[in-house]
Amino acid sequence: MTVRPATTADDAFLRALYAAGRAAELDQVAWPPGQREAFVAMQHDLRERLYREAYPAGEFLVVEVDGRPAGRLCVNRGPDEVRVVDIALLPVHQGQGIGAxxxxxxxxxxxxxxxxxxxxxxxxxxxxxxYERLGFVPVAEDDVRLHLTWRAS
Known part of the structure; x- marks a missing residue:
């Protein structure tokens, strides 16, 4: 496994990765031809723009397994914390210890x-x-998400 900076050449892969992560949710809708793909592209592009605006110093990386794109990692390193903005793997690569x-x-x-x-x-x-196995603990929550933090012992 290796990581490298994402480039515009990775856009199609990153959209497909985003779609794979939302497949269960998207499968619940009967989409007219082409509409699902357009929706995924719009949502992905918006998310990317927001991430890059919120974390201008962030690292936007592609995770490769055996030289092929398998996921992404977005990290923002600040003076007070390391923030994992996004981490995602294609379903075929999940559960293999790559994320860990x-x-x-x-x-x-x-x-x-x-x-x-x-x-x-x-x-x-x-x-x-x-995350819990690795020692992350909840520090806040909202209706949808938990905010977790890990600190060295």
């Missing part, structure tokens, strides 16, 4: 810098169990 390995790298980096790692997760996301 990516997060452990960040946890090691944050521990060395003496700062916490923060992220948000939807309450019903399967990723929540991974």
């Amino acid at each position: 390995a990516l997060l452990r790298r960040l946890l090691d980096e944050a521990a060395a810098a003496g700062v916490p790692v923060a992220l948000q997760v939807e309450r019903d996301s399967p990723a929540r169990a991974l």
Whole structure:
């Protein structure tokens, strides 16, 4: 597994990754031809723009497995925390320890810098169990998400 900066050449992959992450939700709608793809593109592009505006110093990375795109990692390193803005893997690559390995790298980096790692997760996301196994704890919540933080012991 490797990570590299995302480029415009990754746009189609990143849209497909976004669509894969929302497939269960999107499958509940009977979409007219082409409308689902247009909706996914619009939502993905909006999210990307908002992330880049909110985190102008953030790293937007593509995760590769055996030289092929498998996911993404967006990280914002600030003086007071490392924030995981987004982490996502294609379904075929989930459950193989890739996400845990990516997060452990960040946890090691944050521990060395003496700062916490923060992220948000939807309450019903399967990723929540991974975050809790790694030692993230809830610090706030809203109707949809938990705000989690990890601190070195």
